[in-house]
Amino acid sequence: MDLSLNETQKLIQDATKDFVRGACSREILVKLDRNKNVDVMATYWKQMSEMGWTGMAIPEQYGGSGNSLLDVAVLFEELGTGPVPGPLFSSAVLCARILLETGSEAQKKALLPDIASGKRVFALAFTEVQYGWSEDSIRMKAKKEGADYVLSGTKLFVDDAEYASDLLVVAGIEGGAGVSLFRVDAKAKGVSIRKLEGFMTAKSEVIFDNVKVSGSDLVGAAGGAWAGLDKGMLAAIPVLCAYKVGGCKKVFDISIAYAGERKQFGQVIGRFSRVQDHLINLVNHLDAARWTTYEALWKLDSGQDAASSVHIAKAVSSESYLNACDYGHEVHAGIGVVREYGLTLYTKMSRSLYHSLGAPKYHRKRLEKELKLVA
Amino acid sequence: MDFAIEDSPEQTEFRKEVRAFLETAVPPGITHTVDAANQPREQYELRRDLGRKLGAKGWLYPHMPKEYGGSDMSSDEVMILNDELTRIGLALPPYYDSGGRMGGPSILVWGTEEQKKRLLTPIFRGEVRTWQLLSEPGAGSDLAGIKTTAIRDGDHYVVNGQKMWVGSAHGAERSWMIVVTDPKGERHKNLSWIMVDMSLPGITVTPMETLATGGEGGAGGGCKNTVFFDNVRIPAENLVGGENNGWKVATTHLEVEHGGTGRLQDRRVIGEFIDYCREKHNGFAIADDPDAREQIAEMFIEGEVMRLFAVRNHWLSHTNQPRSYEGAQYSLRRKLGSLDISERMLRIAGPYALTTDERWAPLQGAIEYFQRDGITSLHPGATTDIQKVIMARRMGTGGREREQAGKLR
Ligand SMILES: Cc1cc2nc3c(=O)[nH]c(=O)nc-3n(C[C@H](O)[C@H](O)[C@H](O)COP(=O)(O)OP(=O)(O)OC[C@H]3O[C@@H](n4cnc5c(N)ncnc54)[C@H](O)[C@@H]3O)c2cc1C
Numbered sequence: 008m009d010l011s012l013n014e015t016q017k018l019i020q021d022a023t024k025d026f027v028r029g030a031c032s033r034e035i036l037v038k039l040d041r042n043k044n045v046d047v048m049a050t051y052w053k054q055m056s057e058m059g060w061t062g063m064a065i066p067e068q069y070g071g072s073g074n075s076l077l078d079v080a081v082l083f084e085e086l087g088t089g090p091v092p093g094p095l096f097s098s099a100v101l102c103a104r105i106l107l108e109t110g111s112e113a114q115k116k117a118l119l120p121d122i123a124s125g126k127r128v129f130a131l132a133f134t135e136v137q138y139g140w141s142e143d144s145i146r147m148k149a150k151k152e153g154a155d156y157v158l159s160g161t162k163l164f165v166d167d168a169e170y171a172s173d174l175l176v177v178a179g180i181e182g183g184a185g186v187s188l189f190r191v192d193a194k195a196k197g198v199s200i201r202k203l204e205g206f207m208t209a210k211s212e213v214i215f216d217n218v219k220v221s222g223s224d225l226v227g228a229a230g231g232a233w234a235g236l237d238k239g240m241l242a243a244i245p246v247l248c249a250y251k252v253g254g255c256k257k258v259f260d261i262s263i264a265y266a267g268e269r270k271q272f273g274q275v276i277g278r279f280s281r282v283q284d285h286l287i288n289l290v291n292h293l294d295a296a297r298w299t300t301y302e303a304l305w306k307l308d309s310g311q312d313a314a315s316s317v318h319i320a321k322a323v324s325s326e327s328y329l330n331a332c333d334y335g336h337e338v339h340a341g342i343g344v345v346r347e348y349g350l351t352l353y354t355k356m357s358r359s360l361y362h363s364l365g366a367p368k369y370h371r372k373r374l375e376k377e378l379k380l381v382a
Numbered sequence: 383m384d385f386a387i388e389d390s391p392e393q394t395e396f397r398k399e400v401r402a403f404l405e406t407a408v409p410p411g412i413t414h415t416v417d418a419a420n421q422p423r424e425q426y427e428l429r430r431d432l433g434r435k436l437g438a439k440g441w442l443y444p445h446m447p448k449e450y451g452g453s454d455m456s457s458d459e460v461m462i463l464n465d466e467l468t469r470i471g472l473a474l475p476p477y478y479d480s481g482g483r484m485g486g487p488s489i490l491v492w493g494t495e496e497q498k499k500r501l502l503t504p505i506f507r508g509e510v511r512t513w514q515l516l517s518e519p520g521a522g523s524d525l526a527g528i529k530t531t532a533i534r535d536g537d538h539y540v541v542n543g544q545k546m547w548v549g550s551a552h553g554a555e556r557s558w559m560i561v562v563t564d565p566k567g568e569r570h571k572n573l574s575w576i577m578v579d580m581s582l583p584g585i586t587v588t589p590m591e592t593l594a595t596g597g598e599g600g601a602g603g604g605c606k607n608t609v610f611f612d613n614v615r616i617p618a619e620n621l622v623g624g625e626n627n628g629w630k631v632a633t634t635h636l637e638v639e640h641g642g643t644g645r646l647q648d649r650r651v652i653g654e655f656i657d658y659c660r661e662k663h664n665g666f667a668i669a670d671d672p673d674a675r676e677q678i679a680e681m682f683i684e685g686e687v688m689r690l691f692a693v694r695n696h697w698l699s700h701t702n703q704p705r706s707y708e709g710a711q712y713s714l715r716r717k718l719g720s721l722d723i724s725e726r727m728l729r730i731a732g733p734y735a736l737t738t739d740e741r742w743a744p745l746q747g748a749i750e751y752f753q754r755d756g757i758t759s760l761h762p763g764a765t766t767d768i769q770k771v772i773m774a775r776r777m778g779t780g781g782r783e784r785e786q787a788g789k790l791r
Contacts, residue, residue: 136664
C-alpha cells in the first residue's frame with residue numbers, strides 16, 4: 008500500500024497551484040462571480056487548453072494525453088481550491104468519458120480531438136423539469152423522421168450549457184424503450200440556452216423546439232445508451248468529487264489561518280475550544296471526502312468494480328462540502344459573509360454542485376442495490 | 383396550561399379592528415416581499431408610511447408605555463397584532479429598526495424621564511428609524527473591546543472611530559451606539575450609550591455587499607454599512623444611563639437582541655414552502671415523493687421547536703417573569719435550526735431551491751434567499767458559540783454562580 012502521489016501527479020499539482028494563484032486569484036474569482044459582464048471563458052479557457060488540461064482524460068489515439076483518472080483528479084482538486092468555474096469538467100471529463108463509452112469509432116475520431124484541443128466545449132443535457140439523475144427521470148422524447156430525429160422539450164439546471172458549443176442530449180425515442188444520446192449543436196435552430204440566476208453557478212435552462220438532429224449524431228444505440236452513459240458518469244463522478252475535496256481543503260486552510268490571526272478577548276480565536284470544534288468538524292468532513300474519493304479513483308484506474316465506491320464518494324463529498332462551508336462560516340463569523348472576502352464562493356459552489364450527477368440520496372439508493380438490500 | 387391565543391369577546395373585537403385597519407393602511411406591493419436586501423427606495427418609503435400610521439395608534443411598539451407612544455398592550459393583544467401582520471407577510475415594525483427594537487427597551491430601563499419622553503416617543507411613533515451600532519472591525523464577540531471614543535467637550539461628546547455591520551439600505555435618522563467614554567478606564571467600566579443624529583457633520587456611511595442580511599427579511603434589512611465618525615459633536619444630553627455605565631445598559635440591549643423577548647412572526651417561509659410542496663408545480667408535486675415527505679416532516683418539527691421557544695420567551699418577558707438562559711437558547715436554536723431547515727429545503731427541492739429565475743423559482747425566490755440567509759443569520763447578535771457561553775453562565779455550570787438575565791423593564 009502507498010497512498011502518496013507519484014511524481015507526475017506532484018508536477019500536475021504544482022502547475023495547477025501556480026495557475027490558481029495567478030490567473031484565478033480570489034480577487035479575480037470574486038469579480039467573475041459578482042460581475043455579470045466578465046467572461047469566464049475569455050479569462051482562462053485558452054490557457055487551460057494550452058496547458059493540455061482539456062485532453063488529460065482522453066486517450067492518446069483520440070488526441071488526448073491519456074492520463075489516469077487519478078491524474079485528472081489531482082488537477083481538479085487544485086482547481087476546486089479556486090474554486091475555478093468553467094466547463095472543463097463537463098466537457099473534457101464528463102462528456103469525453105461518455106463519448107468514449109458510447110460513441111462509434113467515427114464519432115470518437117471526429118469529436119474527441121476537438122474536445123482535447125479545447126475547440127469544442129461539450130455539456131451534458133440530462134436533467135429535466137422533474138429533476139433527477141436516474142434513467143427513469145428522462146421523460147423527453149425524440150421523434151424519428153426518416154434517418155433523422157426531431158427533439159422537443161426542456162432540459163433544466165444543465166451545468167455549463169452557457170459555455171457549450173455542443174450538447175450531449177439524453178432522451179428517449181417515441182415508440183421505443185430506453186434512452187438515447189444525441190449530439191446537438193448548441194447554436195442549432197430551435198435550441199435556446201438561458202442561464203439561470205441565483206445562489207448557484209453556471210446552470211441553464213435549455214429548450215429544444217423542433218430541433219433537427221441528423222441520424223449520424225445519434226451516439227450509441229437507439230434506446231441503448233444507458234449502460235455506456237452510466238459507465239461514463241461513474242468514471243467522471245470521482246473527478247467532480249476531487250474538485251469538492253479541493254473546495255473543502257481551501258475552506259479549511261482559510262479557516263485555520265483566520266483562527267490563528269483573529270483576536271478577540273485578547274487572544275487568537277483558535278484557542279477557544281468552541282472554535283476548535285468547528286475546525287475539527289471541518290477537517291473531518293475534508294478527510295472523509297478525500298479518502299472516499301481517492302479510493303474510488305484507484306478502483307476505477309485499476310479496473311476493479313468501483314460502483315459502490317463511486318456512490319459512497321459522491322454521497323460523502325456532496326454532504327461534506329456543504330458542511331465544511333458551514334463550519335468555515337462559524338469560524339469566520341461576520342467577515343465570512345462579506346462577498347469580497349471570498350468564502351462565499353465556496354459556499355455557493357457547495358450548494359451548486361450538491362445535486363450535480365446525483366445528490367447523496369440518489370447515490371445512497373444506488374448503494375442499496377450494490378449492497379443487495381433491494382433487487 | 384393553555385397555549386391557545388384565545389380571543390376573548392373584547393379581543394375578537396380587537397382582531398376585527400386590527401384587520402380593518404390593516405386593510406386600509408397597508409398599500410399594495412409591500413407584503414410578502416422576498417429579498418429584503420434588494421428592496422427599492424419606494425418600497426421602503428411605503429413601509430415607513432405604514433410605520434407612522436401604526437405609530438400614531440400606538441401599535442408600532444404596542445407593548446411599550448402609552449406615555450412614550452406605545453399602548454401598554456397585553457401580551458395576548460400583541461400576539462393578535464403580530465398575527466394579523468404575519469398573515470399579510472409583514473412584521474412589527476414593518477421596516478428595519480434595530481436601534482428602536484433594542485435601544486427602546488434599553489432607554490426605557492436606563493434613561494431619565496426627560497430622555498424617555500424625548501428619545502423614545504419619535505421611535506415608538508414611527509417618526510424616526512434608528513440603527514444599532516455596536517460592532518467594530520476589531521470587536522465583534524468581544525463587544526467590550528470597542529475602540530470608538532466619545533470624549534466630553536463642554537456640552538458635547540466628540541466621537542471618533544469606525545462601526546461595522548451597520549443597519550440597512552436607505553439610511554436612518556438616528557443611531558443608538560455604544561462608545562468608549564473613558565479610554566484609560568478599566569474594561570467594562572469605560573463604556574456608554576449615546577443617541578446619534580445621523581445628519582450631523584463628520585459621519586460617512588459606506589455600504590458593503592454581504593451574502594444576505596441575516597434573519598431580518600420580514601422587517602426589511604437591506605445591506606450592511608461601515609460608518610465612520612470624524613470629530614462628530616453630539617449633545618451630552620443624548621448619553622443614556624450615565625457616563626461609563628454602558629456595560630449595564632448593554633445587558634438590556636443584548637437580552638432583547640439575543641431573543642429574550644421571543645419573536646412571534648417566525649420564519650414564515652417554512653409554511654409557505656410546505657404549501658408549495660403540496661401543490662403541483664410544473665406538472666408534479668414535490669410531496670408525491672415519500673422521501674421528500676419525510677424530510678418535510680422533519681423540517682417542520684424543527685420549525686415547531688423554534689417557534690415554541692419563541693412563544694415561551696414572549697410569554698416570559700411579557701408577563702414579567704424571571705428568565706435565565708432562555709433568550710440565548712432560543713437564539714441558538716433559531717440560528718442552527720434555520721440553517722438546518724434551509725439545507726433540508728435544498729435536499730427536498732433540488733436546484734430549484736437555488737434559483738431566483740422568474741419562471742422556475744419557488745415562492746418568487748424566497749427559498750433561494752433563505753439558502754443565503756440561513757448561513758448569514760448565524761452571526762448577527764452573537765455567534766452560536768457566544769450563545770452557548772451565555773447559556774452555560776446562566777445555568778451556573780460547574781457550580782459557578784448563575785449570571786442574571788438582562789433587565790427588560
Ligand atoms: C448580517 C449581519 C448583521 C449584523 N448586524 C449588526 C448590527 O446591526 N449591529 C452591530 O453592531 N453588529 C452587527 N453584526 C455584527 C455581529 O454582531 C458580529 O458579526 C458578531 O457579534 C460576531 O463578531 P465577529 O464577526 O467579529 O466575529 P468574531 O468575534 O471575530 O468571532 C470569530 C469566531 O470566534 C468565536 N469566538 C469569539 N470569542 C469567543 C469566545 N469567547 N468563546 C468561544 N468562541 C469565541 C466566534 O464564535 C466565531 O466563531 C452583524 C453581523 C452580520 C453578519
